Amino acid sequence: MTNTGTPWIYIVGEKLLVALRTPSEPAIVERLWSLVCSPSTTFEDALRVIPNTSGGEPASFVALERSSGNGSVKLLVHGDAVVDAHTGGRWTRITSGDQPWRRDELSGVEAVAAGGLTGEPGSPVSGVSFPLGSGVIVANRIDWVADPGSIAAPARADAAASASPVPPAQSHFRPAPADTHTIIRPPAQRVRPEDDPAMRHDGETVLRRDIAPPIQDETVLREAPLVPDDPKTLLYGFRINGGQAYPLDAVHYFGRNPRQPRIPLPDPSRLVPVVSGSKSVSATHLEIKQIGDSIVATDLKSTNGTSVIPPHGHWRRLRQGESVVVAPGTFIDIGDGNVIEILPPWPGV
Template sequence: MASAYYPPEPLAPGEEWRLLATDRFVGAFAPSTGMHTMATLWRIAAEPSLGLDALVGAIPTRGADAVESFAIAGIGRATVFVVRGEACSDVSVAGRMRRVDARGAQPWYVAELNEVDRFALGPLQRSPGDLRPTETDLPLDGGVVFGPWLGWARDIVASKPVPPARPVTAPSPLSELSPYDTNVLGDLGRRAASLTRHRTEPPATAPTPETAGAAAFRLGDRAPERVDAPVYVGRQPRSPRVTGPMLPRLVRVESPSREVSATHIELRPTPQGLVLTDLQSTNGTVVRQPGSGVRRLESGESLPVAPGTLIDIGDGNVIEILAYR
């Protein structure tokens, strides 16, 4: 079985992170996170009909209640990590260690990884270690507690009962709560549009006022194309999913040496701009952003991209992000 766990002693006085766990989500939130916010997040995380987009969208990122640092993992066939500020996720993927941090991305950074066997969520300052639970760690089968960081591992069995560690008030029924009701979650809920993974997402419709100013892209010498629906680019692209009448666009490129994967990247319009995702390509995706230099996306990573960004997917196929006029 898989289980979450945490060490009982804080790193230092006043540095107790807020740790949340359900069977689908685990998260670590900075010590300054208000308890009202944690109670709301626990209610959403405990509701089976709500997905990762609703959970992330309910986190305030502006104003007096802003949560400046957090790390969340959505557990499923793949593991989706959402990281902001001074938080990080130390992850063991098929036995290899890596760290997922925000890298300055706003409002957060997203990575989707397969074959995750262990990970730990918490502040950047912690040493990742080997991510294995120790005899002094306490199991967390569900709820919200306080601690220095939160771990998760497959194939471990909790050997101790969970202590009464200052839990947040149990959630109230959510039968009337909708993740798309902005009176409940606020406009922040729309920021998580690119994270939708659950089956209860609303059907796609015509472009909204927020997406009416979507970006465009140009592939090599081809004419510019507007990104008003998800775009999948590759050697023989296929859409991972189709929801509603707004069909995605498939863009085929030539790749004589097969550097480009069959479905290499996704470009998805969101109310906050265009999001690029490497769809677990074989040879990776190289991105040059204005003022940020060159970086290579890890397999499954997502990144907001602005006009002026160049995306190299291999075999001379370079995509330029343009402002739509």
Template structure:
């Protein structure tokens, strides 16, 4: 169970969100949310083994509203200071850490945007109409045991907050903060938590490993684009984020030109079907399913991604390396 204090507030003029608080996650869906999605999240609220992939699958976008917003914050088992955040549409997650406060939003990325953050001391789930500001004591305390409610924002802190604690003198100077500004401390790259900019820790992070087809095992650093004739988006990347293009044979043409993307988000490997013509099949110890067009999933060691024509991407055990995989947010369209 995630230890801490959860509070909610309804602010006049701000968008409402249907919120589910679970043992290991907080989810906020644009209100009114689909009853089936809320029921699925409520069912997962008491599951101590629930993973981020299951939570994301619980809130599919309606066909008529592909950008309908949601935000999920999920805590890994036994680590209250490391969270995985997923956002779509107008939903945002504000995070506090010793390095400062910053906003994580979708930036137009589809089907959703995912990143991992460490050294987290507080989070806020809200809409893009909420200002970036420090966590406050204003709001009604939520009983953390599997609550469901409607509010314009919900906050979590690891311990009960007090008015004295919120009256800190290190707030940003007027005009300093914008939608992706650190209020104090160094400015991390978009999508990074405070620990992501620590070289010593980054060097110890194991590199996700894959085998593409019959090729040799390879570490995933920059994004990898796989297909018959893969090509990078025209949008510029940061130098460390220039994608690697891997061409594979497809005698029958079932593999698309640019079929699949592999990228690192925090310590996780994320695979995205790039709206391929014939789709991608994910095989795990728990079963098999076909990814939706454009869908992103977190893939764990032992997973297989079948692109067709005997081209299978195998996710191998991570490898300790002298260098860490670089990560950059995918640029907005």
């Protein structure tokens, strides 16, 4: 804890951790605390409670779930929040970048730091520190480490430990397992998406515009919700990670290596491959199509699932094979930083 910089509210349980930048509604903090105390609460349960906006701007928060035993961490970084993760012998910084958020799942995680972090990932920090077993605290930074002997990095704390506090004089490299240290965080310098939407592309997404020939596949599509089968009077669009906009003038299949369904559809279709280094995106992950003046998104029984966030709404995880009608302004997260934005009616239509 420091007396300067932006403080954060940390809600810490045995496996779930949520960091909210202050100020935050007490009712939300109380609700999150009741959730993280329950062993049956999932990562998605916590996301449904956290507001996505604050004062008209993207809210800043971190949601993190640790899996016991295998070192895997599931996380969502939203707004100006920052997470440093130590994996494979090195530190990696995870931010939302030029997007409103970033969702990721890491394996072999040895340590995590969360909050409003500055400086180089893994750089030393200073401040008044104390251990935390579980609870709700206000601080500038929180750290968790699985094996302190294997990491040469800044001071950190075991969120599941209960050792005695260490005097501030020892707040530097290689602390005891239960030291918590903080960092002074100056105002972040970010390009806001609303200022320059063209800057929201991560440079990794590959979008193919041609209509690929039908390819035999085992993908089974679930029937879409009932929507009016009227002729189109509007033509909506989409873009990936804030990149180039494309019209929804065909049925679009998104995935790591997408294929058309085994039974060809009467409507034209396009395959949209995306980059997924961790292969958390399924080969054929998501279908988006326009029926009349409605837009229908369908999870194609993906392995790691699909998350949908409507305008001014909360995160919702689709069930395998589930279809949902989405509105312009909806974001659809299919994993590995690949976020599809549904755009308003196409110009000139």
